Amino acid sequence: MEKPLTQHIVPGRAPLSLKEYEQVGGYQSVRKILKEMTPQEVQALVKESDLKGRGGAGFNTGLKWSFVPMGPDAATPKYLVANADEMEPGTFKDRVLLEGNPHQLIEGMIVAAYAIQASISYVFLRWAYKVAAREITKAIQEAYDAGYLGQNILGSGFNLDMHLHTGVGRYMCGEETALLNALEGKRANPRAKPPFPQVSGLFGKPTIVNNVETLCCLPHIVNNGAEWFKKLGLTADAGTKLFGVSGRVKTPGCWELPMGTTIREILEDYAGGMQDGYLFRGLLPGGASTDFLVEEHLDLPMDYPSIQAAGSRMGTGTMIIMDDQTCPVGFTLNLQHFFAQESCGFCTPCREGLPWVEKILLAIDKGEGKPEHLLTLDFHTKYLGPGNTFCALAPGAMEPLQSALKYFREDFERHIHEHHCPWSKAKAWQPSI
Amino acid sequence: MLTAEEKHQIDHEISLVPAPKNACIEALKIVQHSHGWISDESLKDVADYVGMSPAELDSVATFYNLIFRRPVGRHVILLCDSISCYVMGYETIKEALHEKLNIQYGQTTADGRFTLLPNCCLGTCDCAPALMIDNDLYRNLTVEQLDEILNKYT
Numbered sequence: 001m002e003k004p005l006t007q008h009i010v011p012g013r014a015p016l017s018l019k020e021y022e023q024v025g026g027y028q029s030v031r032k033i034l035k036e037m038t039p040q041e042v043q044a045l046v047k048e049s050d051l052k053g054r055g056g057a058g059f060n061t062g063l064k065w066s067f068v069p070m071g072p073d074a075a076t077p078k079y080l081v082a083n084a085d086e087m088e089p090g091t092f093k094d095r096v097l098l099e100g101n102p103h104q105l106i107e108g109m110i111v112a113a114y115a116i117q118a119s120i121s122y123v124f125l126r127w128a129y130k131v132a133a134r135e136i137t138k139a140i141q142e143a144y145d146a147g148y149l150g151q152n153i154l155g156s157g158f159n160l161d162m163h164l165h166t167g168v169g170r171y172m173c174g175e176e177t178a179l180l181n182a183l184e185g186k187r188a189n190p191r192a193k194p195p196f197p198q199v200s201g202l203f204g205k206p207t208i209v210n211n212v213e214t215l216c217c218l219p220h221i222v223n224n225g226a227e228w229f230k231k232l233g234l235t236a237d238a239g240t241k242l243f244g245v246s247g248r249v250k251t252p253g254c255w256e257l258p259m260g261t262t263i264r265e266i267l268e269d270y271a272g273g274m275q276d277g278y279l280f281r282g283l284l285p286g287g288a289s290t291d292f293l294v295e296e297h298l299d300l301p302m303d304y305p306s307i308q309a310a311g312s313r314m315g316t317g318t319m320i321i322m323d324d325q326t327c328p329v330g331f332t333l334n335l336q337h338f339f340a341q342e343s344c345g346f347c348t349p350c351r352e353g354l355p356w357v358e359k360i361l362l363a364i365d366k367g368e369g370k371p372e373h374l375l376t377l378d379f380h381t382k383y384l385g386p387g388n389t390f391c392a393l394a395p396g397a398m399e400p401l402q403s404a405l406k407y408f409r410e411d412f413e414r415h416i417h418e419h420h421c422p423w424s425k426a427k428a429w430q431p432s433i
Numbered sequence: 434m435l436t437a438e439e440k441h442q443i444d445h446e447i448s449l450v451p452a453p454k455n456a457c458i459e460a461l462k463i464v465q466h467s468h469g470w471i472s473d474e475s476l477k478d479v480a481d482y483v484g485m486s487p488a489e490l491d492s493v494a495t496f497y498n499l500i501f502r503r504p505v506g507r508h509v510i511l512l513c514d515s516i517s518c519y520v521m522g523y524e525t526i527k528e529a530l531h532e533k534l535n536i537q538y539g540q541t542t543a544d545g546r547f548t549l550l551p552n553c554c555l556g557t558c559d560c561a562p563a564l565m566i567d568n569d570l571y572r573n574l575t576v577e578q579l580d581e582i583l584n585k586y587t
Contacts, residue, residue, distance in 0.1 A: 089515035169498035
């Protein structure tokens with residue numbers, strides 16, 4: 001099984017230095033594009049490879065790039081940003097790439113920057129990733145010293161500067177336009193679209209924001225071709241994917257597997273199945289903002305259309321497992337507390353609605369719920385859903401809630417009728433602040 | 434008053450962006466690194482230096498979870514309270530910390546040694562529960578490990 005993204009990552013060992021990385025073929029894609037390909041050819045190749053954004057939205061990467069104005073009349077400078085904010089609970093896949101092989105990310109960023117003719121690039125890294133910050137800083141310096149970054153890269157006339165920006169903690173920063181505001185030294189509120197960042201992004205200039213895993217795929221696509229990349233996937237979706245599992249499984253972790261590997265295979269063959277004494281009840285397939293899937297969905301392939309057809313989203317591909325000893329109300333309350341706390345407060349439905357949802361869930365969990373509370377939660381899932389809020393934070397928050405109300409409604413009703421949490425006679429979960 | 438070293442570092446950040454105010458978050462990070470937190474006085478100094486009003490800078494500073502606008506202890510404990518850590522029982526860790534340090538979330542120990550804060554997902558969900566103290570990440574935590582971990586910090 002080919003594992004292009006993680007082939008040079010050895011857990012517990014320092015990432016490859018630039019020299020070691022070059023010895024295993026590193027930066028060949030940069031040499032190739034600068035020598036043999038036009039930016040438009042790189043864009044076309046990536047579009048043809050059907051690489052979809054690995055940050056969660058799953059939009060065709062080459063197509064996203066194609067909206068950037070090109071040619072001598074295009075605004076300058078143009079920017080490329082690697083989104084390494086990764087603050088969605090349950091998501092930890094990019095950490096593996098950032099800590100394990102930072103040169104692969106830098107190489108991918110050079111490819112992307114060349115494709116859109118960006119001359120300034122940023123790695124927007126979340127604050128908590130201290131090891132990654134250290135390794136990336138080191139790798140960027142090595143890349144500058146070797147002439148892969150800076151002016152006139154490898155004598156091609158192409159220039160690219162790269163900076164590491166570490167965030168100061170806010171989930172909103174992972175949203176494309178909010179991230180740009182954060183980089184500009186502002187509150188990380190989302191921006192209205194249009195204009196799209198591809199046309200007017202960072203400091204008002206054309207900007208592409210790509211997820212770390214997406215960028216790490218690029219050197220391999222350039223080196224091996226679009227057809228090779230497509231064939232890595234088992235189903236209609238192209239490439240490999242980093243899948244992760246957390247929760248009460250025997251061996252939680254993160255693995256690079258073909259796109260389209262089934263949920264059951266990931267859960268049983270890689271995560272080792274449920275821990276002894278725990279039974280599977282449900283899972284969020286790709287982070288905290290995806291809908292629950294249950295037993296009947298275990299044989300679904302993990303790819304964008306299959307998971308969408310089952311009523312959820314593949315998101316980041318990192319699953320959170322809910323076992324039979326975890327209260328579904330407490331589980332949902334924990335998620336809603338996170339979203340309520342992290343709402344930027346910019347638009348009213350999100351700012352007001354999410355704390356309301358959290359309060360209702362807390363009341364239910366404490367045994368103070370009323371039957372009409374379920375109706376209130378139901379209408380929140382609609383009124384905070386897509387189209388009613390400024391960005392996708394609140395609709396994302398509603399995904400686990402609406403599916404919890406669908407699959408675990410009896411558990412919610414039991415809390416209300418029995419006036420306590422059936423899982424914990426001691427006390428209900430208490431939000432932090 | 435900003436020190437010469439702080440000004441030097443902030444000047445470097447300003448050189449990378451179109452306008453000084455674009456570097457305000459970096460400037461806050463630099464000042465927080467040397468003082469531990471952002472006092473009203475520091476906020477005003479930074480605001481003056483990058484050409485913003487204190488109120489405008491405060492609206493940025495208070496937006497971010499890890500810019501501290503109140504004093505913190507010598508070491509900041511960030512306990513992950515997100516979903517994977519919840520499923521794996523982080524609450525026993527939380528209760529043990531409350532008891533051992535005799536503080537609640539948001540408080541600092543009487544000797545100024547630790548401040549305890551909740552933190553959303555530390556991105557190490559496969560090794561839950563987890564916490565960070567300063568720059569150090571601790572994973573697969575058990576209550577039994579806490580004394581040894583806390584004793585590392587004076």
